[in-house]
Amino acid sequence: MSKSGDYAAVRKDIAALLKQPEYDDGSAGPVLVRLAWHSSGTYDHDTDTGGSNGAGMRYETEGGDPANAGLQHARVFLESVKAKHSWITYADLWTLAGVVAVKEMDGPEIKWKAGRTDYVDDSKLPPRGRLPDGAQGADHIRFIFYRMGFSDQEIVALSGAHNLGRCHSDRSGFHGAWVNNPTRFSNTYFRLMLSRSWKEKVLDNGVRQFVHYDEDAEEELMMLPTDLALLSDPSFRPWVELYANDKERFFADFARVFAKLVELGIERDATGKVLNADNMLGGYHS
Ligand code: ZEM
Known part of the structure; x- marks a missing residue:
């Protein structure tokens, strides 16, 4: 004690x-x-x-x-x-x-x-x-995070936490990790989101997510529909680009939010x- x-x-x-x-x-x-x-x-x-x-x-x-x-x-x-x-x-x-x-x-x-x-x-x-429900889109994300009092920029910064960990079929139904080294915090999530081509995949349990496979990677990487909504939304996207290019800025904003x-x-x-x-x-x- x-x-x-x-x-x-x-x-x-x-x-x-x-x-x-x-x-x-x-x-x-x-x-x-x-x-x-x-x-x-x-x-x-x-x-x-x-x-x-x-x-x-x-x-x-x-x-x-x-x-x-x-x-x-x-x-x-x-x-x-x-x-x-x-x-x-x-x-x-x-x-x-x-x-x-x-x-x-x-x-x-x-x-x-x-x-x-x-x-x-x-x-x-x-x-x-x-x-939030990962199967949804930008309107849903805004509805959930505005309720807590967060701005679009803060939503994107917080989402950078998906650089960590993974989805488990027996928990959320989604499957896989967002990055290759999911126990190290970085801005790789944003970089991969922008630089890879994400293909829709329907899992055996009927859950829809997006995947990318790199030849040299250990496993297929994934994105939730809500993750990719950050790319297609004109107000979220500039923050994705900023955080992908500026790790220091992402770290500072993530810490604050x-x-x-x-x-x-x-x-x-x-x-x-x-x-x-x-x-x-x-x-x-x-
Ligand atoms: Zn997550 N998240 N999240 N998230 N999340 C999962 C896993 C993790 C969403 C979501 O649906 C999911 C934020 C925002 C949002 C982490 C941190 C933060 C999983 C996988 C899903 C489905 C769960 C599983 O199967 O185990 C959605 C829709 C979000 C907003 C739109 C925010 C904000 C986070 C922190 C700041 C972390 C660290 C994980 C990995 C957990 C683990 O067990 O590895």
Whole structure:
């Protein structure tokens, strides 16, 4: 057990568990990034509901949302960290794990602040269906991300996370990785999107995605319909081109927008103290 508030110790233990030789591409990193994103990405700006506060994915309503299939792996990876640092809230742990994973996979340093609560406020629970559906197009992406308060540029920057990890047929129905080295953060996703020819492929399960095969590559690479919507949309596309050509700019913008993502729904005063986590004594909701 570490001293309460020793986030450096937590960061160290998260970094230490990333290497998982038996899992996927050998790293827990990508699925931890997805956990941070899905825990935050239910936010609705207008009604101030959803978001990472409350760590609602522990419960069936949110955890059992088909959009969250597979994220139990991420939560299980983090249980050893939670056991050792029991003072940290799950909501803080899940968001911090994404931030640490990006950095450890050679990505940018992302600013992160503690203070999320695990208290579940029933009036803030998001309904299912707030996360994006990869089978759709630009209008859908805008509908989902504008609801959280993101701009077109921020949507494209965030999408660069698909440089990491892969799709699993038994989770989303899609299959494969976006890049050849999916455990290293870079702007390759944008570069491949622009430079390769993507062919439609209907998988055996009926799911439609786009693929490209390079002779020297280990496996066929993929793009979701939503990924390629970034290319065909005139307002998204210039940002794809910018990030493909300027890795530093992508890293800087991604760091800023990911920090914004994990702060959705968290209200702080000028000193950074969280204002809407005052129900800590309410403990866990069952
Ligand atoms: Zn993803 N994402 N995502 N994403 N995502 C998957 C995997 C990962 C969409 C989507 O449908 C999917 C963002 C935006 C969007 C990651 C991070 C971020 C998968 C595959 C799908 C289907 C899931 C599976 O089968 O395991 C759509 C439609 C998005 C917006 C339009 C944003 C924003 C992200 C972070 C900032 C990551 C890291 C993965 C890889 C997970 C893994 O297990 O390897």
